[in-house]
Amino acid sequence: xxxxxxxxxxxxxGMTNKKSLxxxxxLGHNAMYWYKQxxxxxxxxxxxxxxxxxxxxxSVPSRFSPECPNSSHLFLHLHTLQPEDSxxxxxxxxREGRVTEAFFGQGTRLTVV
Amino acid sequence: xxTVTQSQPEMSVQEAETVTLSCTYDxxxxxxxxxxxxxxxxxxxILVIRQEAYKQQNATENRFSVNFQKAAKSxxxxxxxxxxxxxxxxxxxxSSNSGAGSYQLTFGKGTKxxxxx
Numbered sequence: 001x002x003x004x005x006x007x008x009x010x011x012x013x014g015m016t017n018k019k020s021l022x023x024x025x026x027l028g029h030n031a032m033y034w035y036k037q038x039x040x041x042x043x044x045x046x047x048x049x050x051x052x053x054x055x056x057x058x059s060v061p062s063r064f065s066p067e068c069p070n071s072s073h074l075f076l077h078l079h080t081l082q083p084e085d086s087x088x089x090x091x092x093x094x095r096e097g098r099v100t101e102a103f104f105g106q107g108t109r110l111t112v113v
Numbered sequence: 114x115x116t117v118t119q120s121q122p123e124m125s126v127q128e129a130e131t132v133t134l135s136c137t138y139d140x141x142x143x144x145x146x147x148x149x150x151x152x153x154x155x156x157x158x159i160l161v162i163r164q165e166a167y168k169q170q171n172a173t174e175n176r177f178s179v180n181f182q183k184a185a186k187s188x189x190x191x192x193x194x195x196x197x198x199x200x201x202x203x204x205x206x207x208s209s210n211s212g213a214g215s216y217q218l219t220f221g222k223g224t225k226x227x228x229x230x
Binding site for chain 1: 117148150155156157158159160163204217218219220221222223
């Protein structure tokens with residue numbers, strides 16, 4: 001247990017559904033991240049929040065919408081996804097935007113049907 | 114842009130033996146951090162070891178040590194006395210200032226390590 005909790009662990013959704021992934025950290029960190037992990041590809045950074053402000057958006061399609069209401073919580077809202085969006089979505093946090101050590105959650109395994 | 118290359122998609126090691134996982138990176142930055150993360154079947158990414166680029170001394174954590182060759186931009190991980198619990202995907206990662214005021218982690222594709230009893 002690293003102090004970063006993601007829910008749900010597994011999610012199956014249709015292409016017309018709307019769902020949200022949740023991440024919560026109890027480490028007192030100020031920076032939070034969403035990563036996408038697809039088979040046989042490096043982890044892809046999607047979004048970075050630093051002190052609740054989005055500081056990075058790595059050309060992620062608008063069907064992924066992040067929300068960071070406070071430094072402890074991070075959401076990823078999903079709508080009209082495509083089958084190629086099926087992947088493991090990992091949340092991470094660090095003390096601040098300077099990543100000297102990042103702590104990861106266990107991920108949400110997303111399947112789009 | 115920074116890149117991280119892990120040239121060994123899969124490796125295996127006999128229990129109690131030593132194995133070395135390779136990683137090379139490319140950057141023009143002088144201030145950066147390097148990491149090895151382990152991802153077991155539970156999927157949780159766990160930090161194994163960290164190296165600051167300004168430190169010449171190689172980092173060690175119990176059975177895990179690195180060989181950091183800054184000029185060659187090489188950062189290999191050595192696991193000594195391998196245990197069954199070491200079986201996992203191992204990711205090499207790099208962190209430096211992205212230019213937007215934050216540091217980003219860039220990962221390699223990973224090496225799947227199997228430990229043979």
